[in-house]
Amino acid sequence: VAARARARVPRANPRALGRRAPRSRGAVSSGAAADDRATDFADASVIANNAASLDGKLRTLVVGVEDAQGDERLNHRNPTSGTLFKQRRWLDDYVVPGQQVTLVDLDSGKQVTLPVSVSPYRARATAPNADVSVVEFLVDADSDDGDENFFAKTQPPARLVVSRVHGSGFENPLFPKDFNLKAAVDAGHALVLLAGGARGIGPMRAALEWPVVASHADKHPVTLFYLHAGARQSNGASSAFVQEWDEWRAAGVAVVPLYGEKTQSGDAGDTTSENSSDATSNALSDASSAVLAVRTAIAGGAAAEFGGKGRKVLGDDPSLVTVLMAGLTREETKTMFAVFADTHRVPKSNIIALPETKTMF
Structure with missing residues (x-):
């Protein structure tokens, strides 16, 4: 981590x-x-x-x-x-x-x-x-x-x-002066938010409730993928801000929770496993499930119950897409970067993250 x-x-x-x-x-x-x-x-x-x-x-x-x-x-x-x-x-x-x-x-x-x-x-x-x-x-x-x-x-x-409040928010370490969230909104980009656990969903909540983004979601695709949204058997009881999901969806945001937790070592998995081999197996399973869910949503749009007004996750032009990352594990960051930049040709300069994630690019 x-x-x-x-x-x-x-x-x-x-x-x-x-x-x-x-x-x-x-x-x-x-x-x-x-x-x-x-x-x-x-x-x-x-x-x-x-x-x-x-x-x-x-x-x-x-x-x-x-x-x-x-x-x-x-x-x-x-x-x-x-x-x-x-x-x-x-x-x-x-x-x-x-x-x-x-x-x-x-x-x-x-x-x-x-x-x-x-x-x-x-x-x-x-x-x-x-x-x-x-x-x-x-x-x-x-x-x-x-x-x-x-x-x-x-x-x-x-x-x-x-x-004092410090930091400059979401940036790309390779293009630190060229692009940020405000620039993405001003350019009319589709926004994809990848939040991992508590460390990811906290700042993503701030992004979704930022007036600049909130008004943007009414006219442009905005999709939140909430990875590690709690234990799979919890039925959402261990997810953050569940009571606000419907408000975000009503505002035009597709909210897609992906259940499964991080192990203490920082891998994606279910921490209820009784031994390390089970934890490793669950980690691979949850990571694969998250990638599959993201790929499926990109291909066909988020399911109706997740909101988003039926819009395509990436809109009609991948060059007009910005991806935000926070709280992901090292392997998740590399995999998601490849999914968006290599497979779907989102410009690498448009993939921005918080400081703890930037070092993983």
């Missing part, structure tokens, strides 16, 4: 991280240096810890970040010593889906870097003058990451500090 991107933050004195470093005027996270991200933290607290799956193993951690807005009438300018200056908000660093935030628990010093699972602007729209920005993260209580497990159990009003 590709190593998760982590902002390394000193653990010795986590309370010191609450002191926000001065920001340069007009600075944004995508161009910020790594050491700036390591020192620029904001005070925050856990607002809620809600079940994101029916079995409760996947959790939505809702975090409130202190984010003073200033006076709206002054366009976020605060009068100080007779001088007006612009105060950049924490919220302003969120630009595109796929960006990440590092959370640090003040009492234990434990930390985890997670992709944002829904735009913080959604909550801000209902309370534009509030001094708190609300952001959500999907965490897995059964993760092999001990720190992520810790945050999956964290309850209000736990005190945190959080980094």
Whole structure:
């Protein structure tokens, strides 16, 4: 499994991280240096810890970040010593889906870097003058990451500090400056989202609920393949955001869950197997099933019950298709890359991913 991107933050004195470093005027996270991200933290607290799956193993951690807005009438300018200056908000660093935030628990010093699972602007729209920005993260209580497990159990009003929003979202490592999700939407591309487990579906949820993509789905093919959507015998109880699938489908998105889980080694398989040979067999079976399901959908369109308004997954022109990947295993990434780039001739520059997946291209 590709190593998760982590902002390394000193653990010795986590309370010191609450002191926000001065920001340069007009600075944004995508161009910020790594050491700036390591020192620029904001005070925050856990607002809620809600079940994101029916079995409760996947959790939505809702975090409130202190984010003073200033006076709206002054366009976020605060009068100080007779001088007006612009105060950049924490919220302003969120630009595109796929960006990440590092959370640090003040009492234990434990930390985890997670992709944002829904735009913080959604909550801000209902309370534009509030001094708190609300952001959500999907965490897995059964993760092999001990720190992520810790945050999956964290309850209000736990005190945190959080980094600035960082990263540039979905990109292609071979064409980092040439193409991104916004460019794909502007060009009218069909979108194919390949999400693997909790690490994949969290940022894909942010992409689907991004207004730019949500409006795009009404007129263009948008298909979500949710790999490792929980154990095959769970009937969806261990899948994330099931209650939102119908909303996405009503908006024009085809949502295709592919059941089977990842083993601890990172292969696709059913972790309920009693021995390693069974796990290996299930891994091959689930991986093959996922590839077959994707190929079948491409050939004939997603089944009617999955939504998508009966559109072709790739539309009419493979050059006008963009594929997003997140949370896939190494072998899945290579296989899916071959399916789209080699078999269906989707331009390689149009296959974009999050940092942990980029290293597998």
